[in-house]
Amino acid sequence: MDFGYSLGVLHHVPDTAAGIRSCVAKLKRGAPFLVYLYYRFDNRPLWFRSLWRSTEALRYMIARMPPVLKHAVTDFIALTVYWPLARFALVPEWLGANVESLPLAAYRRLSVYTMRTDSRDRFGTRLEQRFTRAEIQAMMQLAGLENIVFNEATPYWCAVGTKK
Numbered sequence: 357m358d359f360g361y362s363l364g365v366l367h368h369v370p371d372t373a374a375g376i377r378s379c380v381a382k383l384k385r386g387a388p389f390l391v392y393l394y395y396r397f398d399n400r401p402l403w404f405r406s407l408w409r410s411t412e413a414l415r416y417m418i419a420r421m422p423p424v425l426k427h428a429v430t431d432f433i434a435l436t437v438y439w440p441l442a443r444f445a446l447v448p449e450w451l452g453a454n455v456e457s458l459p460l461a462a463y464r465r466l467s468v469y470t471m472r473t474d475s476r477d478r479f480g481t482r483l484e485q486r487f488t489r490a491e492i493q494a495m496m497q498l499a500g501l502e503n504i505v506f507n508e509a510t511p512y513w514c515a516v517g518t519k520k
Contacts, residue, residue: 357382361390363514364477367485373495380499383519389501395512396486400457407459411479418479426480434475438463442471462510489513 360383366375372393380389397405418429442463445455455461463471478484487495489506492513496504501517 358384358387359389360387363390363392364394366391367394367487368481368483370483372485372487373498376495377499380501380519385519387519388516389496389499389519390514390516391492391496392511392514393492394484394486396488396491398488398490399512404457404459415479415484419482427476430476430479431472433479434468434471438471438475439468442466456510487513 360379362375362379366372366379369375376389376391379391383389397408418426421429438460441458441460445458445461445464448458449455449461449464455464463474489512492515493504493506496515496517500520502520504515504517506512507514
C-alpha cells in the first residue's frame with residue numbers, strides 16, 4: 357500500500373506492537389503510516405492521571421453491560437459529564453486562560469455526537485491500553501518505521517512514520 361493508518365483501533369487489541377507490525381508489513385518502502393493510540397497521560401500532572409484512574413472501575417463495569425444498556429449509560433455520561441465539562445472550558449478560554457489542562461477541554465468545540473462516540477469508546481470497550489510517547493515510538497521503530505513525528509497537541513499521541 358502507498359499509505360496506511362490506524363486511528364483509535366490498535367489500543368483495543370491484545371498485542372498492539374504486533375498490530376502495528378502487521379499494518380506496516382503491508383506498506384511499500386517509503387510509505388507513511390499514521391497511528392493514533394490512547395496515551396498514558398505522560399505529559400499530564402499527577403492530579404489529571406489520578407482523576408482518569410478513578411474512572412477505571414466504572415469503565416470495567418460498563419464495558420460488560422449488554423449493548424443496549426451500555427449505549428444508554430455511555431450516552432448519559434457524554435451528556436452529563438463530557439458536554440458540561442467541555443463547554444465549561446470555553447468560559448476561561450474566552451477570558452484568555454489556557455484550558456489545555458482541564459479535563460475534557462479538547463471537546464469544547466466538538467459535537468455531542470463526537471462526545472457520545474468517544475464516551476462509548478472510553479467506557480464501552482473491555483480492553484483499553486494506554487501508551488507513553490516513548491513506548492509508541494519504540495513500537496513504531498520495531499515495526500520498521502523511521503522519521504517518526506508526533507503531534508504535540510491534542511489528541512496525544514498521533515504519530516506518523518515512513519517504512520524503511
